[in-house]
Structure formats: C-alpha cells, structure tokens
Amino acid sequence: MVCVACRRWSGRALCSACRIGLGPGPERLLSFGIARSGFIHEGAARTLVHRLKYEAVVAAGQILAAEAMAHLLPHDARALVPIPRTRWRTIRYGVDAAAVLADQLSGLTGVPALTVLTPALYGRRHAGRVLSQREVPMFGLAGRVPAGAVLVDDVLTTGSTLEAAAATLGGNVSAAITATVSV
Numbered sequence: 001m002v003c004v005a006c007r008r009w010s011g012r013a014l015c016s017a018c019r020i021g022l023g024p025g026p027e028r029l030l031s032f033g034i035a036r037s038g039f040i041h042e043g044a045a046r047t048l049v050h051r052l053k054y055e056a057v058v059a060a061g062q063i064l065a066a067e068a069m070a071h072l073l074p075h076d077a078r079a080l081v082p083i084p085r086t087r088w089r090t091i092r093y094g095v096d097a098a099a100v101l102a103d104q105l106s107g108l109t110g111v112p113a114l115t116v117l118t119p120a121l122y123g124r125r126h127a128g129r130v131l132s133q134r135e136v137p138m139f140g141l142a143g144r145v146p147a148g149a150v151l152v153d154d155v156l157t158t159g160s161t162l163e164a165a166a167a168t169l170g171g172n173v174s175a176a177i178t179a180t181v182s183v
C-alpha cells in the first residue's frame with residue numbers, strides 16, 4: 001500500500017518515516033476547559049490534515065482519529081460535537097473534516113457524534129477597528145447537547161473558534177480535542 005501522508009510505498013497506512021516525525025501536541029487551557037491535540041501541526045501530521053481537509057482523503061481522517069485523538073477523549077465524555085466547516089468550503093473541497101473525525105471517533109469509542117452546530121458566519125470582534133482584522137466565528141445551534149460534550153476539530157490555532165462554539169452550546173462543553181495544534 002501507499003503511505004497516506006508521503007505517498008511512498010509502505011507496508012502500513014502511515015509509513016515509519018512519517019510516524020517518526022509526529023510530535024505530541026501541548027495541551028491548552030481555554031475558558032470552558034482543556035483542549036488536547038494529538039500532534040503538533042507540522043511534517044506528516046500537517047500533511048495528514050491537508051489530505052483530509054483539501055483532498056477529501058478519508059483514510060487520513062481514520063489515522064488521525066485513531067492515532068492522534070481517541071486516547072485524548074475524556075473518560076466521562078457524553079457527546080462529540082464537530083466544529084462545522086463553512087458550507088462553501090465543504091462544497092469546494094467535498095469534505096467536512098471535523099465531521100469525519102467525529103464520526104471516526106464515535107466508531108472507535110462509542111460516544112455519539114452530535115451535529116448540532118451549524119456553520120459559522122463571521123463577525124468582526126471590533127467593528128470599525130483598522131488594527132484588528134481578526135474575524136470571530138458565530139455558530140448557529142440546531143439541537144441540544146448533554147453536559148460533558150467534547151468539541152472536535154482538525155486544527156487548533158488561536159482557540160477562538162472553539163471558544164465561540166462552546167459559548168454557543170451554553171456551558172455544556174467540558175473539553176475539546178483536535179488532531180493537531182499549531183504552536
């Protein structure tokens with residue numbers, strides 16, 4: 001078979017050379033709880049996320065869920081809530097990466113995946129401020145989640161997306177897990 005990351009011939013879905021380059025991601029404390037990430041967003045881990053996110057390679061999501069994320073899920077997790085991709089990106093790339101990861105994790109752990117967040121609209125945190133161009137996502141809500149819900153996403157960057165999602169879910173989020181974290 002071919003390594004999903006580097007696409008060289010390999011006896012495994014992820015070759016040993018790619019596997020060596022995977023570094024565990026640091027934890028980050030957010031306002032609702034701890035965000036845990038499987039790998040640092042570099043090397044083969046970054047390639048795997050890219051394969052899933054921009055090339056719709058579901059096998060990359062299977063590897064990330066099984067090897068980067070499943071062991072990070074809190075034991076008392078009651079639900080998995082994927083951070084939805086914007087609709088135009090889902091259409092353009094043919095995949096919603098976090099939804100794939102949540103489904104894979106659900107299959108591995110038995111914790112249900114609940115698609116209750118609807119894709120983000122973006123609003124300016126500081127309207128009219130030239131210096132602050134960062135856009136903050138605002139999600140819609142299409143259902144309820146139990147206390148102990150865990151957010152699932154592909155990459156953790158600033159944490160603002162996870163914070164916005166947790167705020168939308170009204171205090172029922174206890175943690176987040178992502179495949180990778182940029183440091």
Ligand SMILES: [Zn+2]
Pocket residue numbers: 003004005006007008010014015016017018019
């Ligand atoms: Zn490889």
